[in-house]
Amino acid sequence: MGTARAAQATRGPSVPAPAPAPAYDDFPFTGIDDTGIDDTDDTGVVQNGKDRKRARDMTADDTPHAPHASHGATPWPAARAVAAEAADALPAEDRALGDALGQVLAESLVALTDLPSFDTSAMDGWAVSGPGPWKLPPPGAQDVLAGRPGARPLRDGSAVRIATGAPVPPGATAVLRSEHGEVTVKGELLAARHVSHGQDIRPRGGECRQGDELVPAGTLVTPALLGLAAAAGYDDLTVVRRPRVEVLVLGDELLREGLPEGGLIRDALGPMLGPWLRALGAEPGEALCLGDDEDALYEALAASTADVVVTTGGTASGPVDHVHPTLRRLGAELLVDGVAVRPGHPMLLARLGPGRHVVGLPGNPLAAVAGLLTLAEPLLRGLTGRVPGEPVRAVLAESVSGHPADTRLVPVSYDGAGRVRPLRFHGPAMLRGLAAADGMAVVPAGGAGRAAEVQVLGLP
Numbered sequence: 001m002g003t004a005r006a007a008q009a010t011r012g013p014s015v016p017a018p019a020p021a022p023a024y025d026d027f028p029f030t031g032i033d034d035t036g037i038d039d040t041d042d043t044g045v046v047q048n049g050k051d052r053k054r055a056r057d058m059t060a061d062d063t064p065h066a067p068h069a070s071h072g073a074t075p076w077p078a079a080r081a082v083a084a085e086a087a088d089a090l091p092a093e094d095r096a097l098g099d100a101l102g103q104v105l106a107e108s109l110v111a112l113t114d115l116p117s118f119d120t121s122a123m124d125g126w127a128v129s130g131p132g133p134w135k136l137p138p139p140g141a142q143d144v145l146a147g148r149p150g151a152r153p154l155r156d157g158s159a160v161r162i163a164t165g166a167p168v169p170p171g172a173t174a175v176l177r178s179e180h181g182e183v184t185v186k187g188e189l190l191a192a193r194h195v196s197h198g199q200d201i202r203p204r205g206g207e208c209r210q211g212d213e214l215v216p217a218g219t220l221v222t223p224a225l226l227g228l229a230a231a232a233g234y235d236d237l238t239v240v241r242r243p244r245v246e247v248l249v250l251g252d253e254l255l256r257e258g259l260p261e262g263g264l265i266r267d268a269l270g271p272m273l274g275p276w277l278r279a280l281g282a283e284p285g286e287a288l289c290l291g292d293d294e295d296a297l298y299e300a301l302a303a304s305t306a307d308v309v310v311t312t313g314g315t316a317s318g319p320v321d322h323v324h325p326t327l328r329r330l331g332a333e334l335l336v337d338g339v340a341v342r343p344g345h346p347m348l349l350a351r352l353g354p355g356r357h358v359v360g361l362p363g364n365p366l367a368a369v370a371g372l373l374t375l376a377e378p379l380l381r382g383l384t385g386r387v388p389g390e391p392v393r394a395v396l397a398e399s400v401s402g403h404p405a406d407t408r409l410v411p412v413s414y415d416g417a418g419r420v421r422p423l424r425f426h427g428p429a430m431l432r433g434l435a436a437a438d439g440m441a442v443v444p445a446g447g448a449g450r451a452a453e454v455q456v457l458g459l460p
């Protein structure tokens with residue numbers, strides 16, 4: 001707070017007074033949010049035309065109202081690269097199929113069996129041998145059903161009723177679908193159309209042979225992969241261990257339940273970070289609320305055995321912002337200390353010791369999400385062994401103003417035509433836009449015009 005106000009104060013009286021202009025973070029409900037970017041109305045609506053011109057005027061460096069530049073901050077792409085390189089994948093572990101979702105295969109998935117493991121009927125009908133008409137077994141004879149092996153061999157010219165999924169009897173040459181066959185009064189089976197050799201029989205090994213590589217190591221375990229692994233004979237999978245993450249929520253002003261009152265507000269980050277970190281492949285513990293207690297923070301960080309500690313709040317330089325001094329006290333190595341991105345510029349990444357990292361997220365909720373996407377996501381990608389996908393890019397349905405020096409992350413949603421549209425309520429303290437968003441657009445310094453292509457970070 002205060003930079004723009006301080007600049008105003010140094011203005012001499014001979015300088016013509018500009019129209020009263022908003023200072024850096026005075027405008028929770030007006031056109032300026034604390035990113036220092038004026039593209040919103042009081043509800044956070046992105047504006048055009050003369051409002052945009054006003055935005056340009058207000059963000060020009062020679063005005064008294066220039067926003068903070070992130071001096072000494074790491075450029076956004078470089079910060080992501082540092083976080084991605086900070087840690088190698090954790091060791092492998094065996095997990096039951098039901099527990100392995102979202103982890104990465106540490107070994108390739110090799111078929112433990114042929115699939116199908118026997119010649120299988122693809123339809124309900126009759127297994128037939130040779131050309132028709134076919135003789136049927138006497139009424140009351142056993143049908144061939146799924147899960148019942150050991151059907152008797154079929155002789156040429158005979159048929160037997162069979163169910164989908166049942167093992168085809170030896171000697172069968174095809175399966176005739178029930179809707180394509182007719183039983184005569186003499187008890188013979190006739191085909192209503194030509195039956196080709198092998199029709200509606202799934203041959204053993206048609207999908208894979210035992211020993212075939214089905215999926216390479218490094219693949220993310222999805223629900224579909226779990227199904228394939230089960231079909232191929234697996235009870236458990238060898239996967240990269242999930243990183244254990246502790247979440248420390250800082251701030252004396254935070255309530256864990258009920259309505260905000262008396263200057264206290266609800267903790268919006270504890271409930272959000274656990275599920276989000278899990279979606280990124282981590283094993284988060286219950287968020288711990290530490291208030292603004294410097295010693296409690298020191299002790300929690302010193303005692304932590306987690307692979308990653310995520311803190312929220314306390315990253316700036318206010319009187320109770322204890323993250324930097326505590327990391328200094330612990331002798332931590334700061335890998336990233338501030339990022340040229342809005343919101344979220346005070347975010348940090350530190351190494352407490354070998355294999356022990358701290359991600360410091362700013363307290364403003366949308367700024368915390370920016371920190372999560374900028375630092376925690378690539379760090380966890382490295383630890384979990386997840387391979388980065390191709391960056392998603394999309395065309396902007398309308399222009400988005402930019403910070404003069406820093407990257408901006410803006411909640412966007414896809415319109416029907418595959419373009420992305422910036423959303424209202426995107427101030428650093430707001431989650432309303434994000435909750436309606438499909439992603440966060442990466443807007444370069446200076447902004448991006450309508451129809452420009454931008455990177456879009458996905459959300460869980």
Ligand SMILES: Nc1nc2c(c(=O)[nH]1)N[C@H]1C(S)=C(S)[C@@H](COP(=O)(O)OP(=O)(O)OC[C@H]3O[C@@H](n4cnc5c(N)ncnc54)[C@H](O)[C@@H]3O)O[C@H]1N2
Nearest residue numbers: 001251266267268269313314315316321346362363364367
């Ligand atoms: N002199 C300056 N002051 C600030 C700057 C700056 O550059 N110079 N940057 C501002 C920006 S931008 C941000 S972001 C914040 C970051 O501050 P902290 O990480 O120290 O966060 P706090 O001060 O603890 O909290 C900021 C804000 O967020 C609210 N908050 C905190 N935790 C939660 C939570 N779990 N759930 C909901 N809301 C939370 C908190 O009450 C504050 O309103 O610093 C600015 N200041």
Ligand code: MOO
Nearest residue numbers: 343344345367428
């Ligand atoms: O505006 Mo701050 O950038 O909320 O991180």
